[in-house]
Amino acid sequence: MRTRSPGGRLLLHIANLVVIFFILLPVAAVVIGSIQSEKSLQADTRRLLPPEPTLDNFTVILSKGEHKGRIFEQITYLPDNIKSFYAAFANSAIVSISVTFLTLLFGSLSAYTIARQRFRWTLFLLQANIVARFVPVIVLMIPLYVVMRSFGQLNSLSGVIIAETGFLLPYAILILAPYFDTIPADLEEAARIDGCTRLGAFIKIVLPLATPALAACGVIIFIISWHELLIPLILNARPDFMTLPVVIASLVGDVHVFFNLMMAICLLALAPTVILVALLQKYIVEGLAAGAVKG
Amino acid sequence: MRASHFAFFMNVPTLLCLGLVLAYPVAYAAYLSMHRVGLAQLRRGEFPFSGWENYGRVLEDPLFWVAIKNTLIFTAITVSSEIVLAVLIALLINQTSVWTSRLTRFLILLPYAIPPIANGLIWSFLYSFQFGFLNRILFTAGLISDPVNWAGNPNTALYAVAVPYVWRTLPFAIILVHAALQGIPRELYEQASIDGANAWHRFWHITLPMLRQIIAIILILRTAFAFAVFEEILAITQGGPGDATWVAAWYSYKITFAPPNNFGMGSASAYILALMIGAIALVYMRFVYRRVTL
Structure with a gap:
């Protein structure tokens, strides 16, 4: 690295602090908002930190509204959706895990053939995936609603899983295909000479080598x-089948719900993916870059 | 098994998924947009053909044009600021000898982990006129004496939603630029330094030209996605105040899922949005992604 003057270094530090402040601003808001009471938020509208921090917001959500704690003592109204936090969390987990599994399964089969078998139609499939990645959910929403309604798949997790798998598959293929292309074909050819089938060679030789790409793709999906939000919001209106983003969206415009409770549920909803990103940062960075460029 | 058969069988699940969830609904949306579809028709299961009527009604709706105008402004603001910020911040976190840069680099992906709808709600708390966190910070720092109505002012509301959107989507752009920076040969800079080029010259004549392709990719991807912005609008302004933040996706959503539930008109407006994004996607495929012809 080039040596820098002390002044230059100071400027870099200042620039970094500005960026870090911008990144952490909403994080500070959600954390500080979630540990205070409606009363303290209303009592002093200029005070930054709560006079007495409290965990009651989390208690009331995690106890399904039964343990109201001190700050909710006089409050009679709690939205039902807040009480179904566990169900929403479980629904989100079931949907995300199933979608990730199915997308990786179908996506790796497809991406491998796109990378290895150069037919006119596999090239066309790749191009179709590139265009499909751009299709905004809002365009699919209306027909998906009508289609799922006629199949009786409204208010079910399977409907959401099918819809999201189809929607995310093109992106997964775009992340995986360039990676499969970098794995040398010699290994599979050797395995095939030894009597392995094409599918066998793919499962035994290629997939194990592609673990980093599968991890990158899986965590992103x-x-x-x-x-x-949009797919489960429109397909599932019944509280039993809501996912976390839908529960959060249902609080928007509810005049009786105060920011402290909203921030607490937001914090609980964003925690899993923040932990994932912190642990698997390297894979996400690789996957994001692979999905957008290069061959 | 022949290679061509094998390739086909491997793609059966993908083709089924794409057909069921993408191709069929996209075609069906076109069908719906040419028919009269409201709640009554949905219940009966009969959609009378109405030709271009839905498109005509959408194109005659002043609110639709407001939504298109707002979408274009929103896209222009967010994409241009994202590209400038992404290049600057990528260069910043590339300074591995500065410890604050390493810290920034560690934190850079954090916004990517926040669900868009949660991001929207968090910023609506930040912006709140009476109870907002942003006003609290500015009061504490002594920068303002009266509360500021960040998202409630029709002149600034669109910018107020643009900031959270940029906040959430910036990591993606930074990651791409940072990855591209690693691919620039060090010798270019060394040679330029020997030739007496200063930092600005090196940036302008080496870094920027080498980043041209990745900037084109970010420009196209972010433009296409900004066209369909939804969650932040829902959480922060719900299109308000007045129609100041009605964007194209919000228009389709409200026309369809708020009474009187006009699915036909909703499909027509969503289709217009899809065609605009489709044009961008074709440009991307033909001119930018071409290196991946595998």
Whole structure:
């Protein structure tokens, strides 16, 4: 690295602090908002930190509204959706895990053939995936609603899983295909000479080598699925089948719900993906880069 | 098994999924957009053909044009600021000898982990006129004496939603630029330094030209996705105040799922949005992603 003047270094530190402040601003808001009471938020509208921090917001959500704690003593109204936090969390987990599994399964089969078998139609499939990645959910929503309604798949997790798998598959293929292309074909050819079938060579030789790419792709798909709002919002209106983003969205415009409770549920909903990102940062960085460029 | 058969069988699940969830609904949306579809028709299961009527009604709706205008402004603001910020911050976190840069680099992906709808709600708390966190910070720092109505002012509301959107989607752009920076040969800089080029010259004549392709990719991807912005609008402004933040996706959503539930018109407006994004996607495929012809 080039040596820098002390002044230059100071400027870099300042720039970094500005960026870090910008990144952490919403994080500070959600954390500080979630540990205070409605009363303290209303009592002093200029005070930054709560006079007495409390965990009651989390207690009331995690006890399904039964342990109201001190700050909710006089409050009679709690939205039902807050009480179904566990169900929503479980629904989100079931949907995201299933979508990740199915997308990796179907996506790796497809990406491998796209990378290895150069037919006119596999090239066409790749191009179709590139375009499909751009299709906004809002365009699919209306027909998906009508289609799922006629199949009786409204208010079910399977409907959401099918819809999200189809929606995310093109992106997964775009992340995986370039990686499969970098694995030398010699190994599979050797295995095939030894009597392995094409599918056998793919499962025994190629997939183990592709573990990093599968991890990168899997974690990205899991995160997108965990965050997905529109598909479950429109397909599942019954509280039993809501996912976390839908529960959060249902609080928007509820005049009786105060920011402290909203921030607490937001914090609980974002924690899993924040932990994933912190642990698997390297894979996400590789996957994001692979999905957008290069061959 | 022949290679061509094998390739086909391997792709059966993908083709089924793409057909069921993408191709069929996209075609069906076109069908719905040419028919009269409301709640009554949905219940009966009969959609009378109405030709271009839905498109005509959408194109005659002043609110639709407001939504398109807002979408274009929103996209222009977010994409241009994202590209500038992504290049600057990528260069910043590339300074591995500065410890604060390493810290920034560690934190850079954090916004990617936040669900968009939660991000929207968090910023609506930040922006709140009476109870907002942002006003609290500015009061504490002594920068303002009266509360500021960040998202409630029709002149600034669109910018107020643009900031959270940029916050959430910036990591993606930074990661791509940072990855591209690693691919620039060190010798280019060394040679330039020997030739007496200063930092600005090196940036302008080496770094920026080498980043041209990745900037094109970010420009196209982010433009296409910004066109369909939804969650932050839902959480922060719900299109308000007035129609100041009605964007294209919000228009389709409200027309369809708020009474009187006009599915036909909703499909027509969503289709117009899809065609605009489709044009961008074709440009991306033909001119930018071409290196991946595998």
